[in-house]
Amino acid sequence: MELHVFKYPHPILKQKAKPIKKIDAALRDLVVRMFALMYETEGVGLAANQVGLPLQLCVINPTGDKAKPEEEVVLINPVIRRRKGSAEESEGCLSFPEIHASVVRPDAIEIEAISLNGEVRSFAWKGFLARVAQHELDHLHGVGFIDRLTPTVLLSIKEELEALEIEFESNRRLGFLPSEEEMLKQWDQAEINAWVGASSRT
Numbered sequence: 001m002e003l004h005v006f007k008y009p010h011p012i013l014k015q016k017a018k019p020i021k022k023i024d025a026a027l028r029d030l031v032v033r034m035f036a037l038m039y040e041t042e043g044v045g046l047a048a049n050q051v052g053l054p055l056q057l058c059v060i061n062p063t064g065d066k067a068k069p070e071e072e073v074v075l076i077n078p079v080i081r082r083r084k085g086s087a088e089e090s091e092g093c094l095s096f097p098e099i100h101a102s103v104v105r106p107d108a109i110e111i112e113a114i115s116l117n118g119e120v121r122s123f124a125w126k127g128f129l130a131r132v133a134q135h136e137l138d139h140l141h142g143v144g145f146i147d148r149l150t151p152t153v154l155l156s157i158k159e160e161l162e163a164l165e166i167e168f169e170s171n172r173r174l175g176f177l178p179s180e181e182e183m184l185k186q187w188d189q190a191e192i193n194a195w196v197g198a199s200s201r202t
């Protein structure tokens with residue numbers, strides 16, 4: 001199945017991702033396809049729930065340049081261990097096309113995550129990479145960057161958000177968007193269950 005980015009206000013973006021228990025060839029293939037989609041849509045990070053998969057997985061390349069694969073980072077089941085400082089920068093999101101807004105976040109973080117080789121790895125990041133990673137981790141918890149805005153900043157993008165809501169509703173009415181249930185059914189459930197473990201099935 002071809003991947004595409006789900007846009008606000010699709011309910012899948014509010015879904016909390018499940019921890020991955022098995023890394024196999026199919027998951028590695030998914031990572032390759034997520035990177036391809038991220039470059040194609042000119043992003044620097046992409047979380048699995050943005051492509052409709054409730055998995056604790058995100059891909060990042062802070063350069064957004066596919067010619068620099070050495071900058072690629074894959075985070076599986078990531079956890080932020082430490083946060084330091086505070087910084088305010090403008091952010092955008094592939095699920096909120098053409099909207100940019102100022103977000104205050106910790107400036108430095110330490111993250112622990114599983115790599116594609118199944119190894120536990122720790123990262124200490126500062127600045128832009130720390131910001132991108134926090135943005136992607138938020139997605140995995142069903143949190144979008146608009147949930148991090150001050151009321152004033154949120155008000156300043158109200159019209160753009162309403163435009164996305166109207167577009168979403170009309171796409172749904174015209175049948176261009178599958179429902180959340182249909183969408184999950186479209187994916188091979190056996191495959192998802194193999195990654196997250198049968199006990200996580202809800």
Ligand code: ZN
Nearest residue numbers: 092093094095
């Ligand atoms: Zn995003």
